[in-house]
Amino acid sequence: MVNPTPDQAIKLEVDNLTISYGTNAILRDVSFQVREREIFGIIGPANSGKTSFLRTLNRMNEFVPGMRVDGQILFDGQDVRNFTNVFALRRRVGVVFPLPVGLPMTVYDNVALAPRLTGVKKKADLDVIVERCLTRAALWDEVKDRLHALGSLLSGGQQQRLTIARALSQDPELLLLDEFSIAVDPVTTMRIEDVLKELRSEMTIVMVTNLVQQARRLAERTAFFLNGELVEVGETEEFFTGTVQDPRTREYVEGKFG
Amino acid sequence: MFEATALNRRNERVEWLWKVLFLLMTLILVVPVIIILSVLVYKGHGAITWEFMTEMARSGGREGGIFPALVGTIWLVGVALLASVPLGVASAIYLSEYAPDNWFTRVINLAIINLAGVPSIVHALFGVGAFVLFFRFGASILAASLTLAIMTLPVVIVATRESLQAVPRAFREACWNMGATRWQTIRRVVLPNAVSGILTGVILEVSRTAGETAPIMFTGAAMFIPFLPQSVFDQTMALSYHLFIISNSIPGVAEETKYGVALVLITLVLAMNALSIAFRVYLRGKKKW
Amino acid sequence: MHPNPASQLDPPATPAGPTARARHGSLHRRDLAWYLDKAVGIVVFVGGVSAIIFILGIFAFITKEGMTFIFGDMNLKEFFTSPNWRPTDAVPEYGALALIVGTASVTGLAMLVSVPFSLGAAVFIGEFATGKVRESLKVLVELLAAIPSVVWGFIGFMIMKELIEDVFGVPVGLGILNAGIILGLMAAPIMTTIAEDALKAVPDTYREAAEAMGATRWQIILKVVFPAAKNGLLGAVLLGVGRGFGETMAVLMASGHAIQLPGSIFDSIRALTATIAAELGETAAGSPHHGALFTLGILLFVVTFIINLSADLIVRGIRKKN
Numbered sequence: 001m002v003n004p005t006p007d008q009a010i011k012l013e014v015d016n017l018t019i020s021y022g023t024n025a026i027l028r029d030v031s032f033q034v035r036e037r038e039i040f041g042i043i044g045p046a047n048s049g050k051t052s053f054l055r056t057l058n059r060m061n062e063f064v065p066g067m068r069v070d071g072q073i074l075f076d077g078q079d080v081r082n083f084t085n086v087f088a089l090r091r092r093v094g095v096v097f098p099l100p101v102g103l104p105m106t107v108y109d110n111v112a113l114a115p116r117l118t119g120v121k122k123k124a125d126l127d128v129i130v131e132r133c134l135t136r137a138a139l140w141d142e143v144k145d146r147l148h149a150l151g152s153l154l155s156g157g158q159q160q161r162l163t164i165a166r167a168l169s170q171d172p173e174l175l176l177l178d179e180f181s182i183a184v185d186p187v188t189t190m191r192i193e194d195v196l197k198e199l200r201s202e203m204t205i206v207m208v209t210n211l212v213q214q215a216r217r218l219a220e221r222t223a224f225f226l227n228g229e230l231v232e233v234g235e236t237e238e239f240f241t242g243t244v245q246d247p248r249t250r251e252y253v254e255g256k257f258g
Numbered sequence: 259m260f261e262a263t264a265l266n267r268r269n270e271r272v273e274w275l276w277k278v279l280f281l282l283m284t285l286i287l288v289v290p291v292i293i294i295l296s297v298l299v300y301k302g303h304g305a306i307t308w309e310f311m312t313e314m315a316r317s318g319g320r321e322g323g324i325f326p327a328l329v330g331t332i333w334l335v336g337v338a339l340l341a342s343v344p345l346g347v348a349s350a351i352y353l354s355e356y357a358p359d360n361w362f363t364r365v366i367n368l369a370i371i372n373l374a375g376v377p378s379i380v381h382a383l384f385g386v387g388a389f390v391l392f393f394r395f396g397a398s399i400l401a402a403s404l405t406l407a408i409m410t411l412p413v414v415i416v417a418t419r420e421s422l423q424a425v426p427r428a429f430r431e432a433c434w435n436m437g438a439t440r441w442q443t444i445r446r447v448v449l450p451n452a453v454s455g456i457l458t459g460v461i462l463e464v465s466r467t468a469g470e471t472a473p474i475m476f477t478g479a480a481m482f483i484p485f486l487p488q489s490v491f492d493q494t495m496a497l498s499y500h501l502f503i504i505s506n507s508i509p510g511v512a513e514e515t516k517y518g519v520a521l522v523l524i525t526l527v528l529a530m531n532a533l534s535i536a537f538r539v540y541l542r543g544k545k546k547w
Numbered sequence: 548m549h550p551n552p553a554s555q556l557d558p559p560a561t562p563a564g565p566t567a568r569a570r571h572g573s574l575h576r577r578d579l580a581w582y583l584d585k586a587v588g589i590v591v592f593v594g595g596v597s598a599i600i601f602i603l604g605i606f607a608f609i610t611k612e613g614m615t616f617i618f619g620d621m622n623l624k625e626f627f628t629s630p631n632w633r634p635t636d637a638v639p640e641y642g643a644l645a646l647i648v649g650t651a652s653v654t655g656l657a658m659l660v661s662v663p664f665s666l667g668a669a670v671f672i673g674e675f676a677t678g679k680v681r682e683s684l685k686v687l688v689e690l691l692a693a694i695p696s697v698v699w700g701f702i703g704f705m706i707m708k709e710l711i712e713d714v715f716g717v718p719v720g721l722g723i724l725n726a727g728i729i730l731g732l733m734a735a736p737i738m739t740t741i742a743e744d745a746l747k748a749v750p751d752t753y754r755e756a757a758e759a760m761g762a763t764r765w766q767i768i769l770k771v772v773f774p775a776a777k778n779g780l781l782g783a784v785l786l787g788v789g790r791g792f793g794e795t796m797a798v799l800m801a802s803g804h805a806i807q808l809p810g811s812i813f814d815s816i817r818a819l820t821a822t823i824a825a826e827l828g829e830t831a832a833g834s835p836h837h838g839a840l841f842t843l844g845i846l847l848f849v850v851t852f853i854i855n856l857s858a859d860l861i862v863r864g865i866r867k868k869n
Contacts, residue, residue: 060435065358078574085581088572091437101432102453105547113446117580118570129567152547163432170436171567208512269763276765277675283667284684287735291691294702348594352612356591368859369598375786375855376605376848378696379820383844387608391832408601416599437571439584469695472651472795472820476827498697505701506800513705519700524694531693535686 008035011204017071019052026052030221030230039205040112042214048225050208054176059086093166096246098179099146099244101160102151107143109150114170129169136193137165158162175205212253216240222248298521305518318482319504320511323339329486330494335467337403337490343460346414354422355444372411378472381409385477402478409473410463417459421452458537463531471498497523609844616838632806636835639751641839643805649816653798654791657729662784669742675767692736696755703729703801721803722815723797729801730791738787745779746772782862791852795820819843
């Protein structure tokens with residue numbers, strides 16, 4: 001297939017990726033590409049290897065004992081495993097978990113943490129970053145009067161937006177979202193989706209979701225994972241206009257299983 | 259409604275009997291100790307005066323106060339903490355944050371258990387063999403405190419490890435995902451949330467260290483020195499050893515004085531212990547997540 | 548065509564200004580944070596290993612000091628079978644039997660006194676007591692465990708001695724009985740705490756299942772909880788034994804001072820630990836007597852090591868099963 005927009009470089013290239021625990025493969029021989037500044041959706045039922053896949057992108061799999069990764073992941077054309085400084089890789093990659101994690105420090109410190117880690121010290125600079133990221137995560141108005149309350153005691157929806165603000169404070173090139181709406185009310189979900197639509201002009205977003213319609217609303221292209229296999233990958237709209245190649249994909253997007 | 263049957267009533271009576279029996283067993287352990295402590299208070303409180311606490315000892319401890327022993331105990335505990343807290347916290351950080359689940363880690367845990375279980379007099383022998391003789395510190399505060407530090411190291415390690423592990427893993431992962439190194443994560447997220455738990459352990463260690471006698475008998479505690487220690491290379495009097503000496507070795511010490519020293523020592527130790535417990539209960543009620 | 552962000556035209560405004568992405572640092576170069584992390588990793592590893600170093604160090608140093616005796620005046624047969632410990636005589640004798648028997652008899656009596664009551668207290672605290680009573684008892688037990696051994700020795704020497712003299716009409720109230728009771732009271736809080744932990748480790752589902760079958764509380768404890776917790780309870784008793792075996796100050800002060808094979812529980816004895824505590828101050832480093840005391844230390848170290856090791860293995864065994 002010819003790339004329809006040649007100006008879009010490849011951000012991630014996944015080549016023959018296999019993830020396994022011992023002899024049990026979670027993801028088998030997966031290959032696809034994610035372009036610069038697109039929202040790339042990954043859909044599929046539970047236990048199809050989506051979350052494990054996300055962990056390998058910033059090498060968080062190294063914290064899971066017994067997890068084995070074969071094949072290649074190229075980040076801007078370079079194998080992630082060849083990076084000497086894995087922390088620099090993780091700084092480039094923002095991550096939002098399914099369950100919101102507000103760190104047990106103030107809201108302000110939550111968002112200021114990543115800049116501080118990279119040496120931003122001046123209060124004025126931090127103030128700008130904190131306000132900016134909280135605003136972008138659609139949380140500023142709700143917390144601007146209690147920036148010094150504990151982030152871990154906010155409501156679930158607020159904590160999830162705080163997590164997003166924290167990821168944005170890294171100014172990531174790649175943002176990974178893992179079923180971000182699972183613990184969040186519908187209103188907050190819509191607000192976060194609006195935020196994501198704005199962010200796509202600045203960063204590449206890989207979004208794992210269990211909601212097919214969410215992928216349709218947000219993702220330009222989508223991959224369908226099933227039982228550790230990549231069934232197919234393509235323009236998201238094709239999934240819904242009946243031009244899919246695999247019958248399993250059609251059944252899944254039509255809600256016949258999953 | 260159920261009718262109370264004869265069997266039912268009999269069972270209830272038996273149940274009640276057992277409960278009372280076990281209560282009695284508990285009381286048999288607890289009540290004598292409380293009576294004994296009351297005797298200590300009753301016989302010793304008369305000795306405790308301002309002069310008793312602040313004056314130097316005279317004529318081998320028969321007269322005067324216990325000031326040098328009190329100061330000596332503070333020296334011993336202080337130096338022991340300086341050595342054992344950093345080491346114990348480092349050890350706990352390794353075990354909680356770095357150590358893989360393998361045989362080597364199990365050996366470390368076994369060593370910690372044994373460090374806590376080795377008899378105090380064996381620690382004393384080690385202190386003599388290593389610090390007094392081999393490293394030539396002589397009998398000194400330094401030798402005694404290092405012996406105490408090694409002996410009470412498990413207290414700090416266990417308390418610190420527990421409070422580190424009480425911090426949920428999700429916080430660490432969130433931090434790692436932002437590109438924080440392990441150490442940055444520990445320093446910015448884990449330690450700040452564990453520090454009060456560590457403090458609880460340290461207070462507990464103070465209580466343990468202050469009461470120990472055997473490890474300091476031959477490594478730095480002196481029977482009678484009528485002046486205060488000037489450096490860690492001096493010998494010193496200590497409250498616990500002083501109690502042993504005046505009740506066991508020095509004839510002609512007034513009974514009230516002996517009880518007074520015992521009362522001061524046990525008050526010090528139990529107060530620190532109670533403080534640690536109270537602090538723990540307070541922390542339990544104060545949730546941060 | 549999908550909607551193209553067409554971001555090539557205007558460079559994105561980044562949240563932290565144009566320099567934020569520059570701060571991500573090189574992917575190929577180690578920075579200060581990387582080296583600092585490595586350094587801390589090494590430091591805490593040393594801390595982690597320190598416990599092993601200390602245990603080995605303890606063994607090495609007491610063995611080093613004991614060597615002069617073990618390869619000198621020591622006669623293995625005499626050491627374990629002769630009750631004559633006369634290290635200061637013109638012809639010194641180093642029979643440790645009386646000391647071993649002394650330690651064993653005091654520890655044995657202490658366990659006889661405190662094991663039933665400790666386990667009973669653990670059952671009451673763990674299975675019967677609730678709410679405030681339970682919490683208060685636990686705190687109390689914890690405080691009792693904190694009483695220093697020299698204070699226990701003092702209690703034996705001053706209070707228990709007179710009590711025994713009055714009650715039993717013996718001339719001197721220091722001996723096996725006194726030291727045994729004191730040691731029993733000392734070891735009880737530890738055994739109670741660990742035994743209670745073991746009872747608590749038994750899953751509530753066991754109790755609920757038995758309750759559903761109409762068993763009374765006592766039946767549940769006897770038939771369900773005890774069998775399930777038996778390893779933990781054994782571990783608790785072993786740790787109590789270890790504590791009694793290694794206790795120094797209390798035994799030194801409460802057991803009298805006679806080196807003899809005891810004939811009754813009122814007899815005065817000398818324990819292994821107390822012998823070291825009483826005599827080490829009078830010996831010159833390098834002398835046979837000095838070495839002999841360190842050899843007693845080796846014996847204490849090895850026995851407590853075995854006790855602690857088995858207690859740990861037993862207690863870990865139940866944790867694994869659950």
